[in-house]
Amino acid sequence: xxxxxxxxxxxxxxxxxxxxxxxxxxxxxxxxxxxxxxxxxxxxxxxxxxxxxxxxxxxxxxxxxxxxxxxxxxxxxxxxxxxxxxxxxxxxxxxxxxxxxxxxxxxxxxxxxxxxxxxxxxxxxxxxxxxxxxxxxxxxxxxxxxxxxxxxxxxxxxxxxxxxxxxxxxxxxxxxxxxxxxxxxxxxxxxxxxxxxxxxxxxxxxxxxxxxxxxxxxxxxxxxxxxxxxxxxxxxxxxxxxxxxxxxxxxxxxxxxxxxxxxxxxx
Numbered sequence: 646x647x648x649x650x651x652x653x654x655x656x657x658x659x660x661x662x663x664x665x666x667x668x669x670x671x672x673x674x675x676x677x678x679x680x681x682x683x684x685x686x687x688x689x690x691x692x693x694x695x696x697x698x699x700x701x702x703x704x705x706x707x708x709x710x711x712x713x714x715x716x717x718x719x720x721x722x723x724x725x726x727x728x729x730x731x732x733x734x735x736x737x738x739x740x741x742x743x744x745x746x747x748x749x750x751x752x753x754x755x756x757x758x759x760x761x762x763x764x765x766x767x768x769x770x771x772x773x774x775x776x777x778x779x780x781x782x783x784x785x786x787x788x789x790x791x792x793x794x795x796x797x798x799x800x801x802x803x804x805x806x807x808x809x810x811x812x813x814x815x816x817x818x819x820x821x822x823x824x825x826x827x828x829x830x831x832x833x834x835x836x837x838x839x840x841x842x843x844x845x846x847x848x849x850x851x852x853x854x855x856x857x858x859x860x861x862x863x864x865x866x867x868x869x870x871x872x873x874x875x876x877x878x879x880x881x882x883x884x885x886x887x888x889x890x891x892x893x894x895x896x897x898x899x900x901x902x903x904x905x906x907x908x909x910x911x912x
Contacts, residue, residue, distance in 0.1 A: 657681045657893070669885060684891045696902060737888040744865045766804050778808040785804050854900050
């Protein structure tokens with residue numbers, strides 16, 4: 646468990662170093678730094694709640710309802726509603742809540758967690774958010790490769806429909822400096838070196854964990870990373886985004902819980 650947290654901190658610090666290299670304002674780098682500290686506290690608390698025996702349905706259902714609520718009542722820019730205002734910050738609930746929800750669902754798939762995932766897919770289609778829809782599809786496909794059952798096929802079908810809807814709807818938001826496209830300004834030769842190295846610490850906890858939860862972790866965050874390379878979406882950890890840092894650390898907490906559960910089961 647400690648190894649997962651150490652890799653997560655390294656990943657966030659690597660992203661902050663990249664922002665500094667690009668010449669990002671210190672305030673934007675500080676956003677990730679503060680989010681790292683707060684996210685570690687929240688993540689550890691989330692891990693304790695899971696270890697205490699909380700129903701896996703609760704975090705997955707909350708994620709689904711929050712994403713739908715954001716789609717309906719969230720901040721709307723050019724017809725897109727993905728954000729909520731929390732004091733001086735603008736947060737993206739789907740980025741924060743969907744990745745850990747997918748890992749919880751991967752560890753303990755059931756009808757009600759599947760219902761939460763389907764609800765999240767509905768919210769993503771309404772927003773719309775192609776990046777999160779892609780991550781949902783790839784993650785559920787990774788989970789399904791480990792567990793082939795009706796729950797897996799149902800959630801994957803809902804995710805595919807959500808992705809199709811987002812692709813059919815307009816999404817023409819302008820990129821935000823030092824949030825989106827932060828790896829694209831590099832030269833072609835440098836990009837071939839930087840992109841794989843940048844993605845590795847991001848997905849390392851999932852690669853080490855293995856099993857369905859580890860696959861979901863690696864699939865989700867690598868999908869979000871790739872989406873940010875090809876379109877105007879936040880670059881996880883390497884762009885200035887408190888939402889990405891929070892979502893990543895909550896994902897690590899869910900992943901660490903799944904690994905601890907497996908260890909106790911096998912002991």
